[in-house]
Amino acid sequence: MSRAPLTALTTALLLALSAPAWAQSHAGHAATPTTTKAPPVDHSRMDHSKMGHDSSDHGAMDHSKMDHRSTDHSQMDHAAMGHGAPKPPAPSEPLEPIPAVTAADRAAAFPPIDHGAMEHAPQVHSMLLVNRLEQWDGRHGNGQAWEASGWVGGNIHRLWLRSEGERSGGSTxxxxxxxxxxxxxxxxxxxxxxxxxxxxxxxxxxxxALGIQGLAPYKFETSATAYVGEGGQVAASVEVEYELLLTNRLILQPLLEASFSARDEPEYGNGAGLNKVEAGLRLRYEFSRRFAPYIGISHERLFGDTADYHLAAGERARDTRWVAGMRIWF
Structure with missing residues (x-):
């Protein structure tokens, strides 16, 4: 036999013997591996203290593939997991009930009052307030002015004295x-x-005179008085003051005063209706409640026939004055 046919026969035999192994190897790589289901885990018998949770990467754990159906929650110690024991219900009654109030308790708390023993002699008080004592300087001259009031009596019944006036050019x-x-x-x-x-x-x-005075709402000090004079003349005056506390001692006091007459009196320089309006603003500093110097400004204006009478006499119908004075009460 020649050498060439022998070599070809040997090569064919080797290929035939190695084909099953090569096919099995490639078939194994191509086949999809099958997943076997893990047996259920009993968490109640696991020692979690030895599992090293501090170093576990829980974010990388796939919890969707965990079989929670086999976990026995009835054997878990919830108290040890930090949930705490349930709180007992609050008591519906106080631990020490408050005793009911009896008639003897009420009698001891509110004894009968002996009104005869509480009677006192009526006390008499008094006060004098010089609200304005000032020097003024206006466009057409200067002078002095005052306004004062005082009373003596008790809380209900009092005798009042009031006075006001003005001087100019050395005469009243x-x-x-x-x-x-x-x-x-x-x-x-x-x-x-x-x-x-x-x-x-x-x-x-x-x-x-018949009038009323007091403290109106919003703390406006108000005085309104009607007068009936000789010959049947009727007049009235209204005065309103307000005290605005800038500080405990620095006080701004606006003032508005108006006077009226029922009929003309040329001999007195008064016309019917609104006669005069005075508006002032005074700023005082109370060194004490009894003594307070002030400065301010005051404007007076005459109206109607009253202004005409004064103009005919060579006087002015309006005037603006700077004032400085003091407020005193005793």
Missing amino acids: ESADLEALYGRSVSPWWDVLVGVKQDFRPADSRTWA
Whole structure:
């Protein structure tokens, strides 16, 4: 036999023997591996303290593939897991019940009052307030002015004295004095009745007075008085003041005062209707409640026939004044 046919026969035999092994190897690589189901895990018998949870990467764990159906939650110790034991219900009754109030307790707390032993003699008090004592300087001259009031009596019944006036050029242009009986009709208001006497350089008049004074809402000090004079003349005056506390001692006091007459009196320089309006603003500093100097400004204006009468006499119908003075009470 020749050498060439022998070599070909040997090569064919080797290929035939190695084909099954090569096919089995490639078939094994191509085949998809099958997944076997793990047996259920009993978490109640696991020692979690030895599992090293501090170093475990829980974020990388696939919890969706964990079989929680086989976990026995009835054997888990929830108290040891930090949930705590359930709190007992709150008691419906106090631990020490409050005893009921008896008639003897009420009698001991509110003994009968002996009104006879509480009677005291009526106390008499008094006060004098000089609300304005000032020097003024206006466009057409300078002078002095004052306004004062005082009372003596008790909390209900009082005798009131009021006075105001003005001087200019060394002579008294106007001055009056009122003596009034006042009775308190509420904690904030008094009703006044009495007489008023006008003092003038040439003549004087007496008036019957009826009015009211007190503290209006929002702490406006208000005084309104009607007068009936000789010859049937009727007049009235209204004054409103307010105290605005900038500090405990620095106080700004606006003032508005108006006077009226029922009929013309050329001899007195008064016309019917609104006669005069005065508006002022004073800033005072209370060194004490009894003594307070102030500065301010005041504007006066005459209206109607009253202004005409004064213009005819060579006087002005309006004037603005700078004032400086003091407020005192005793």
